[in-house]
Amino acid sequence: MNRFVAAERALRAAAPHRLVDAVREVLCDEYGAKGVQLFLADYGLATLQPVLLAPGPPESVPAHVGPAGRAFGSQEPFVEKLTDGAVCLHLPVTVRGDRLGVLAVTMPSADRADEYLDELADVAQVLGHEVIVADRDTDLYLRARRTDRLTLAAEMQWQLLPGRSCARPEYALGAQLEPAYAIFGDNFDWSASADGLMLYITNGMGEGIEAALLSNLGINALRNARRAGLSIEDQAALADQAVYAQYRGDAYLSVLLLDLDLRRGRLRVVDAGSPQMLRLRGRTAAFVDLEAQLPLGMFEETDYVSHEIDIEPGDRLVFASDGVHAVAAPGGERYGERSLARAIVSTSLLPAAEVPRAVLRELAGHRGTPMADDDALVVCLDWFGPPQEP
Numbered sequence: 001m002n003r004f005v006a007a008e009r010a011l012r013a014a015a016p017h018r019l020v021d022a023v024r025e026v027l028c029d030e031y032g033a034k035g036v037q038l039f040l041a042d043y044g045l046a047t048l049q050p051v052l053l054a055p056g057p058p059e060s061v062p063a064h065v066g067p068a069g070r071a072f073g074s075q076e077p078f079v080e081k082l083t084d085g086a087v088c089l090h091l092p093v094t095v096r097g098d099r100l101g102v103l104a105v106t107m108p109s110a111d112r113a114d115e116y117l118d119e120l121a122d123v124a125q126v127l128g129h130e131v132i133v134a135d136r137d138t139d140l141y142l143r144a145r146r147t148d149r150l151t152l153a154a155e156m157q158w159q160l161l162p163g164r165s166c167a168r169p170e171y172a173l174g175a176q177l178e179p180a181y182a183i184f185g186d187n188f189d190w191s192a193s194a195d196g197l198m199l200y201i202t203n204g205m206g207e208g209i210e211a212a213l214l215s216n217l218g219i220n221a222l223r224n225a226r227r228a229g230l231s232i233e234d235q236a237a238l239a240d241q242a243v244y245a246q247y248r249g250d251a252y253l254s255v256l257l258l259d260l261d262l263r264r265g266r267l268r269v270v271d272a273g274s275p276q277m278l279r280l281r282g283r284t285a286a287f288v289d290l291e292a293q294l295p296l297g298m299f300e301e302t303d304y305v306s307h308e309i310d311i312e313p314g315d316r317l318v319f320a321s322d323g324v325h326a327v328a329a330p331g332g333e334r335y336g337e338r339s340l341a342r343a344i345v346s347t348s349l350l351p352a353a354e355v356p357r358a359v360l361r362e363l364a365g366h367r368g369t370p371m372a373d374d375d376a377l378v379v380c381l382d383w384f385g386p387p388q389e390p
Helices: 003-013 016-031 066-074 110-134 139-143 151-162 208-227 234-247 336-346 355-367
Strands: 036-039 047-050 078-081 087-095 098-107 164-166 170-178 186-192 196-205 253-261 266-272 276-281 282-288 307-309 316-318 376-383
Touching: 003 016, 003 266, 016 036, 016 098, 016 110, 036 087, 036 110, 047 066, 047 098, 066 087, 066 098, 078 110, 087 110, 098 110, 098 164, 098 376, 110 139, 151 170, 151 208, 164 186, 170 186, 170 355, 186 208, 186 376, 196 208, 196 376, 208 234, 208 253, 234 253, 234 266, 276 336, 282 336, 316 336, 316 355, 336 355, 355 376
Parallel strands: none
Antiparallel strands: 036 047, 036 098, 078 087, 087 098, 164 170, 170 376, 186 196, 196 253, 253 266, 266 307, 276 282, 276 316, 316 376
16 A cells, blocks of 8 residues: 555545645655644634644734745645755645635655655545545544634624635635624635536625625525525526515615536626626726516515626636625725726735635725724636536
8 A cells, every 4th residue: 555545545444634644644655754734724824723622722824925924825835945955845725716824744864755645635635525525424624724712793604605725727716805704794605517507696784693604594595505406597586585574674685696607618707796707808897787577585586697708718706795886995095996906916926815804805995994894705706618528
């Protein structure tokens, strides 16, 4: 049995809370590693938090600078030279484009690190898959991601999310919510099949737990309709009925529903509310003019119509909630469409997973405070084109 198979089997056989111990033992025994530590990205994507089994203050590292931050940001292994001739390999822990964190592996020499680099990078990917599965049975990794306590509303919202990024040859997705530890009603959801991608960008009215409850109802109603095989028009109609039945028009949900045909490159959209959509083509970012329809739950039995949007391979689509484009500076000036378009152009060289955080950082500068008063949601979708025929 070769080393990689031994590592893979050890991870799959480990108890959910013992994944770090299991990977440390097998890497030390099979690869001669001198130390192993798993770091997970916190909810705000600001720090990488160590997974600690024993109680104690975590020694976090920045998520975007330093050796671990460079590996996390570039999604490429980074080799750090240590003082005693040893090296530390910082290996991205990523699952289908969802960037979870970094595995730091200390090796006794650069030669040993070079010899095993590719295998150790593969072990880091296997570890990522096992962490995702383990989250069903333990809170260890969810707790490790936190630099502060989440509000109850934020807890509910994060549990709804599919992830913060994903990638396939046809597309790449990235999304981020702020304030990460105290979000209210904004949310996003996606689901992919062999031929299509469905994406929702949601803005639930209200604050705190009431907004979270509204978003939970709306998202699960949309998922229920989607999993029944219904079109986005019918998904919107059934979710509209569910929200109206509960709130009788006193609360409603703004949502943008998208259905991307991956084979033909066709995008259909139902605009049922306030989220904005921009298209970056080349170096030009422009708002896409959508036909606005009623938010979900405002009136009883609303019918919804989809509209086809022109997209080309290489296009970037960015979606922003009103907590982004409507934010005011201390002097009262709204962030607005022009500033948002400029921010999107300035981030054109970043991968989709990095764009939301970069735009939200720009927004914080305009707002003048690091903490948002309202939910701010940015989602980025890069369209690379239909799959190549064999």
